[in-house]
Amino acid sequence: MNSSTALPLFREDTEEDQAEIQPPPVRLGVAAAAARVVAYRDTQFEDSEERALLVVDCPFCNHQHVHSAGLAAAPRVCPRSSRCIARPTGTYYFPEVSA
Numbered sequence: 138m139n140s141s142t143a144l145p146l147f148r149e150d151t152e153e154d155q156a157e158i159q160p161p162p163v164r165l166g167v168a169a170a171a172a173r174v175v176a177y178r179d180t181q182f183e184d185s186e187e188r189a190l191l192v193v194d195c196p197f198c199n200h201q202h203v204h205s206a207g208l209a210a211a212p213r214v215c216p217r218s219s220r221c222i223a224r225p226t227g228t229y230y231f232p233e234v235s236a
Contacts, residue, residue, distance in 0.1 A: 165227030167218070168196040172231035176209035186210070191234065193219070197227035 172193045179188045187209035193202045198221055206212040218230035 165197055165221075165224055167228045167230065170194055170196050170229040170231050171235075172214070172233070173235045174206060174209075174212050174214060191217075191231075193229065193231060195221050195223075195227075196229055197221040198223035 170193050172191055175190045175192050176187045177190060178185065182188070189206035189209040189212035191204040191206040191212070191214060193204065195202050200223065202219065202222065204217070204219065206214060214234040215231065218228055221227040221229060
């Protein structure tokens, strides 16, 4: 290899490099979230029973997160908690679930 084409291993930091450095994520803690059960018919199951989804309004990213809740006749809803996918340092729980 020609020494004139070799790149240095280390270089001086530039302003762009400094802009890319991110501070560590802030701990968001735990917050209550509104949740509701939504029934649907899953065509992958032959029993044709309605299934349930738990739709949660995330207090951290202002999006909705969807969780499986089992059968619609007897959904699994509480107690439950989960981490926000967009803001993983935030954990939400749902003290109440509406239908």
